[in-house]
Amino acid sequence: MTEELQLTDIQGNIVQAYGRANFIFARYFFLKINDGEKGREFLSCILPSITTAQLWKNISGNLQRPTVTTNIAMSYKGLEALELPLASLNGFPKEFVMGMQLRKDILGDDGVSDPANWDEIWRQDVHVWLSINGQSKETIEERYQLIASYVEQTQGGVEILFGNKGEAGQTDLPYQDASAIFENGKPTAKEHFGYRDGISDPVFQGQNDSSDRVLGRGKLMRDGSWKPLATGEFILGHPDEAMEYPKAPTPANLAKNGTFMVYRKLHENVGSFNKFIEEHGKDYPGGKELLAAKFSGRWRDNGAPVTKVASQEQKDEWDKIFYSEDTTDVQRKKMLTDFNYNDDLSGSKCPLSAHTRRTNPRGSLEFGQDGAFDTPGALTNRRRILRRGLPYGKVDDLTKDDGEHGIVFMALNASIERQFEFVQQQWVNYGNDFKEGNDKEVLLGNHQINPPSKVVHPVDPDSDDAPYFIGRIPRLVETRGGEYFFVPSMTALSMIADGIIDPT
């Protein structure tokens, strides 16, 4: 029988994304624990406020949606400060123990993205991540004040860290605000380059109603069908795609139903991006919007996959169906996600350097060698991540890079090294798996001036058209901060709070 997840034990925003339920505002803030005992008291105090996954699947069938959520996670140094036993601490994976800054060579955080250039808050030890999501800024502020009062009660045992940058030029804010981007007064799913984001998040066993959501989002099987990924790819204490338990610390209750989170503040160089697509868009066959779509793998306005919709004419046809009143929501989702790249191995529709193709190649790494692996998606299934971020800041001038705007990127996975770091190192900043040598992914790659980055947009091998070369790619996204966090289950949180974690 399939395993039923204990949703009341798993923190919220893991099994289902808050963003999908209209929680379009968020505040992230960070704590330092100066005294282990007071830190644990603080945990006990905040525990009843922590939101679980249960929220989305009420036992009685009614959806009781709170107005505000709270979630918590700890860095390795945070777990040390909370005085977890050494034998438990020793069981955590090395990349988590090292933390994001020491992994900069693997992540490609160099030059402007070097930790030395990050926001002030990251120049000190960050112990605890707290996140408040809400449908309004007022409810978030209210919850923030409540938690701040809990912090106050510790009398210095726990402190809120300052040093976040703000939109009005502040450099010493105690929090990082984030929000969906609004267009004509309505929230959108877009980020600051104008792309609709977060479409093909993975689907795994234990999530509800996965039968039609799984198309293009689970794992591709040999017969062309899609199945949910193993729970253990995203939640600890459950078997993963190798039918093993993911590496996790002891005791089992410390790890089970927890996960690892990558938090990254990514600044978007909007001016450079716009200038770049304007300049190349003039000469690009198909124009600026097609070029932008080929950088990402999806058209900017509504996310139409460029591997299926490879020209403006096809896009117009696709839009007609997509926006038709006769089209159901389920059909729309299918239009957005139900595809793989096997009809497009040359990359003439969706280039192999495109963001969505690099970060989730679906079944295409067999490169048409049917049967090369157990299943077409075998090389992809263990490299998936759940994305749970939101944009931050506003863009006032589309021609400028400066200012505070970008994405608070949050990824959840069972192994940061195998999943997030691998994608970042091998698929974003390097192209060998895609037969593209060291060509980087265009949008996220850590492009340098020398040697300059290039990508090639291929054409159908049978056509007489020339491929398009794009050189001197500017660095479009910069890292401004981040850390690796452990997101404990409710059981683990209460055990940590009570100081009863016992690995023996």
Place this chain on the structure above:
Amino acid sequence: MANTSGKAYALNVLSPIKQSGENDRGYVEQVRTSIQNLGLHEQSPFANIPQTYLARLFILDDVVYESLPGADRIFNFSEILSIFSDKQRRAALPHQEHLKSKYLVFVSNFHGELDDYLEGMWLQEQTFIKTVWQHCVAFDQVNDLISFKEYIYKCQLDTTLFFNGSTDDSLQEQLKGLYVKQELANFAMENQGKSAEQLQQAYQQFISRVQLENLDGPSWKPAQSSLAVEGEAI
């Protein structure tokens, strides 16, 4: 045995290093020092040895002991017995084996015939060869090309599984190919979108600059470790 793959050759040479040493230093440490002091990349002696695709020198100290339980022919009986007694378990472990000597291992993948390669090696890098191999058994009998070849043949171990990481073209052809590929990408980026006439003119200039048929240059150098700064002639 598979010493060759097309025109590519895989050479394995194991030269025993003399026992003991001199001046309080073992010969094996002296060999280690001499290979540690070799230059890297463009400064490597292998950069001067014609047709070298990839070469390695290292010291084989000993074989690795794998303390796995013995596998019986039909059924892993000794493993079952080991549950009852540690003596049984120990008796079932394989014997430890050790090498009689420590070896200097020289591995090279190159283009062409072994005879020609060794000749190029001797002619170009005699000092390097004498420095690195001087403490190996019987190397004192090497004093000219013929005795060097004889020595290498005696120390050669056949390759059983040869995977060549590139084509089997000559080194100059491969380096030229990589150079032209890189230059062609730059040419495309600089000239795409131009009229047919402009493009043809630019292409003629490009062809006369890169000199496709001239393997001696312009090209990448053997063992080149970084790209030339844009616009800089190699």
